[in-house]
Amino acid sequence: MSIFTPTNQIRLTNVAVVRMKKGGKRFEIACYKNKVMSWRSGAEKDLDEVLQTNSIFINVSKGQVAKKDDLSKAFGTDDLTEICKQILAKGELQVSDKERQSQLETMFRDIASIVAEKCVNPETKRPYTVSLIERAMKDIHYSVKANKSTKQQALEVIKQLKESMQIQRAHMRLRLMLPAKEGKRLKEKLKPLLKAVESEDFDEQLEMVCLVDPGCFREIDELIRCETKGRGSLEVLNLKDVEEGDEKLE
Numbered sequence: 001m002s003i004f005t006p007t008n009q010i011r012l013t014n015v016a017v018v019r020m021k022k023g024g025k026r027f028e029i030a031c032y033k034n035k036v037m038s039w040r041s042g043a044e045k046d047l048d049e050v051l052q053t054n055s056i057f058i059n060v061s062k063g064q065v066a067k068k069d070d071l072s073k074a075f076g077t078d079d080l081t082e083i084c085k086q087i088l089a090k091g092e093l094q095v096s097d098k099e100r101q102s103q104l105e106t107m108f109r110d111i112a113s114i115v116a117e118k119c120v121n122p123e124t125k126r127p128y129t130v131s132l133i134e135r136a137m138k139d140i141h142y143s144v145k146a147n148k149s150t151k152q153q154a155l156e157v158i159k160q161l162k163e164s165m166q167i168q169r170a171h172m173r174l175r176l177m178l179p180a181k182e183g184k185r186l187k188e189k190l191k192p193l194l195k196a197v198e199s200e201d202f203d204e205q206l207e208m209v210c211l212v213d214p215g216c217f218r219e220i221d222e223l224i225r226c227e228t229k230g231r232g233s234l235e236v237l238n239l240k241d242v243e244e245g246d247e248k249l250e
Helices: 035-041 068-075 080-090 097-118 130-139 150-161 180-193 214-228
Strands: 015-022 025-032 057-059 092-094 172-179 194-202 205-212 233-238
Touching: 015 035, 015 080, 025 035, 025 068, 025 080, 035 080, 068 080, 097 130, 097 150, 130 150, 172 180, 172 214, 180 194, 180 205, 180 214, 205 214, 214 233
Parallel strands: none
Antiparallel strands: 015 025, 015 092, 025 057, 172 205, 172 233, 194 205
C-alpha cells in the first residue's frame, strides 16, 4: 500500500529501483523485485505487474516525484507509460552487492543449463551434464553479464567452450519433401545448410532425411517455402540427435 505524505512524495516498500540519467538529470522508477529481469527477457509482458506505480521519480527512496517539464525535456514526451518502458529497457537496476551476487549465480546456473540442454560431444553425440558445463565455464573464467539475456550468453559460452573442449549444438533431424521438378536444383541450394544426409529417396518427389544445425532451421524452412511456392514441406523428426547417457570428462 502506498502512503502519500505530502502530495509530492510517495513512500514505497520492498522496491527494486531502475535508474537512468538523461538530459543531465536522474530519473528512477519503482518496480517489484524479480520482475525487471522477467520483463527484459520477455517472460513478463504486463507492465502493471512490473511497476509498483506509474510515477517517475528523481529519488524513489525519498519519494520525490520528477517534474512533468523535466520529463518532457529529457524524453521528448510526457507519456508516463512510454517513459517507464524506456527506463526499464535502458536503465540500470539498483541492487545490493548481496542481491547482485545471488542474481549472477542464478544466471550462471541458468546459462549452464541452456548449454547442457542444447549441446553434445560431437564425437559421441552424448549430452554434457549441467555441473560439467558449470565447471568448464569456471575454467574459462566466464563472467556473467547481468544486463544480457541468459540465452544470448549461452550462445557466447558455446563459442568460447569450443576452444577448450569437444562441444557443438546438437543437430536436428529433418525430413524434407521436395517436388520432383525442383528436387535436384533445390538439393544443390540446400547442400551448404545440411550437416549430413542420412537417406534420399527420389520417386514422385525427392524425400531426404538429414541432420542440420538448429541455427539453419529457419533459413531451410524459408528456402523450401519460397522456392517451391508451398508445394515442398519440412518435418522435424528429432529436435536433438543425441545418444543415451551423459558425457563424462576424464
